Amino acid sequence: MTTIDLGHPVSGDVVELILEDHRRFESLLRELRDSSADRDAVRQAFATLHVAHALAEETKVYPQLRRKDAVSDHEAEHGEEEHAEGHEALLAVLELKGTDTQAFDDAVEELAKVVNHHLTEEELTILNPARDEVSEKVRAELGEAFAAERNARIADNCGTLAHVRSIVAAARKEGLLDDDEDDD
Numbered sequence: 001m002t003t004i005d006l007g008h009p010v011s012g013d014v015v016e017l018i019l020e021d022h023r024r025f026e027s028l029l030r031e032l033r034d035s036s037a038d039r040d041a042v043r044q045a046f047a048t049l050h051v052a053h054a055l056a057e058e059t060k061v062y063p064q065l066r067r068k069d070a071v072s073d074h075e076a077e078h079g080e081e082e083h084a085e086g087h088e089a090l091l092a093v094l095e096l097k098g099t100d101t102q103a104f105d106d107a108v109e110e111l112a113k114v115v116n117h118h119l120t121e122e123e124l125t126i127l128n129p130a131r132d133e134v135s136e137k138v139r140a141e142l143g144e145a146f147a148a149e150r151n152a153r154i155a156d157n158c159g160t161l162a163h164v165r166s167i168v169a170a171a172r173k174e175g176l177l178d179d180d181e182d183d184d
């Protein structure tokens, strides 16, 4: 269970709630780079938030934005591929025994690269259309559903090593991690 506060929003505009988590990811990545931080606690918190946030987007936000024609199938599927890549890079960080090694720094650098790429692309290609093409009322409904799912997954302690391993294995089986795909 994570000891770091990940927030507990219950309502709000889905775009704002997603952005709040994106800021949390950025700040946790900064702490992961800090050798004076409790990096083991930080990676646990990052794992819990990454799994909960991605699942809540995939189940409560992406499908509804597709239905409203705010995003295309391709954009939603690409988002899921990038979540899988994020989970794979996260797994590499979680699998390491020590947190004061070059291997840890290298794994954190790769995680930051993959996650920052996804945050940028999601904000440009998914959150902007959601702002432009979805009503305030629907954004509030999606916000409530997103927050409920996210909080439930966090309460389930969804970021354990065993669970992240199983998510990555399932994603590989589904073909979400095919390296020969174009990864723009």
Ligand SMILES: [Fe+2]
Pocket (backbone or CB within 6 Å): 018, 022, 053, 057, 122
């Ligand atoms: Fe996101």
Ligand SMILES: [Fe+2]
Pocket (backbone or CB within 6 Å): 054, 057, 079, 083, 118, 122
């Ligand atoms: Fe995402």
